[in-house]
Amino acid sequence: MKIAIAADHGGYKLKQEIIKYLEQQGYQYKDFGTYSEESVDYPDYALPVARAVASGEFDRGIICCGTGIGVCIVANKVPGVRAALCHDTFSAQASREHNNANVLTLGERVIGSGLALQIVETWLQSQFAGGRHARRVEKINRIEQEYGC
8 A cells, every 4th residue: 555645844743653653564655745843834735645646646645734624625625535534543444434535634733643643553454345335435426526626
């Protein structure tokens, strides 16, 4: 599995912890930045991850900011992206099983790194359940098409 990862300044430290985890677990990843805690604009980092996942270059994406909200909004503007903001493992698992989420967003200022790593692990190991959920994801795809996304 290839993972695209990025953060703004508010999620930089959390991104670094997640990268350590990905390396320990043997995941392939690409870090799309930022590379310090210097203030930056989160759309500049969320968008490249979302594009990389939507294009199929990467299987999944993880994006961090202070709350996880801004980067989630940006990522969900890209057709083919189903970004989920998760601050607990139940939501992480459900986002994969029920929504086939392909981008995970996290808020460094909301959760600690220990819980964040549990969420990442759960999210990466969970699979889309298909069945009735596939019908619902297809409806999301049609909404994207209808609104010119």
